[in-house]
Amino acid sequence: ILNVEQSPQSLHVQEGDSTNFTCSFPSSNFYALHWYRWETAKSPEALFVMTLNGDEKKKGRISATLNTKEGYSYLYIKGSQPEDSATYLCAFQGAQKLVFGQGTRLTINP
Amino acid sequence: NAGVTQTPKFRVLKTGQSMTLLCAQDMNHEYMYWYRQDPGMGLRLIHYSVGEGTTAKGEVPDGYNVSRLKKQNFLLGLESAAPSQTSVYFCASSPNHRVGKEFFGPGTRLTVL
Numbered sequence: 001i002l003n004v005e006q007s008p009q010s011l012h013v014q015e016g017d018s019t020n021f022t023c024s025f026p027s028s029n030f031y032a033l034h035w036y037r038w039e040t041a042k043s044p045e046a047l048f049v050m051t052l053n054g055d056e057k058k059k060g061r062i063s064a065t066l067n068t069k070e071g072y073s074y075l076y077i078k079g080s081q082p083e084d085s086a087t088y089l090c091a092f093q094g095a096q097k098l099v100f101g102q103g104t105r106l107t108i109n110p
Numbered sequence: 111n112a113g114v115t116q117t118p119k120f121r122v123l124k125t126g127q128s129m130t131l132l133c134a135q136d137m138n139h140e141y142m143y144w145y146r147q148d149p150g151m152g153l154r155l156i157h158y159s160v161g162e163g164t165t166a167k168g169e170v171p172d173g174y175n176v177s178r179l180k181k182q183n184f185l186l187g188l189e190s191a192a193p194s195q196t197s198v199y200f201c202a203s204s205p206n207h208r209v210g211k212e213f214f215g216p217g218t219r220l221t222v223l
């Protein structure tokens with residue numbers, strides 16, 4: 001059974017502060033690493049898909065990095081805003097399907 | 111495009127009853143998935159399909175059956191519902207293995223009494 005772990009499980013950040021969290025995954029049989037943003041009462045929405053070691057992706061104030069050799073990815077949010085409050089899921093893509101981590105629940109305090 | 115749709119949105123069942131959840135996608139995706147989401151457990155894969163007429167077991171398949179008779183539809187069946195199957199069920203689809211990004215439906219909240 002593949003183990004995809006995210007830390008921390010939950011995080012409270014003051015509006016305007018920057019933050020980051022971690023996804024760790026198996027370093028073997030790697031195809032891609034996905035990040036999703038999941039707002040309460042909605043469906044998960046894809047943020048990034050990363051495939052190459054050293055990949056960096058950016059969308060607005062959110063960015064992600066990938067290290068496939070050591071099996072981790074970081075998601076960074078710069079200058080947090082209340083609308084960033086959500087659960088952030090990472091998923092390891094191996095053969096045919098994704099294996100999701102449990103998510104990091106981010107709450108931005110105004 | 112409607113994307114991924116799920117029917118019904120909510121349902122309450124009694125223990126032992128059966129029901130079928132319908133997932134439909136209009137993006138011509140090859141791959142479709144059924145997940146359940148429980149507090150503190152993230153998304154767990156129940157069954158998935160890599161094409162019309164194919165299905166495969168995921169992480170938590172017991173108590174569920176699936177069918178993919180048409181490419182656009184993926185059905186999840188509960189033959190004899192149990193309280194442990196109370197959950198929120200999400201369907202997702204993706205174009206193929208090379209493009210693994212999944213598109214999710216809005217979810218079905220199921221309560222088994």
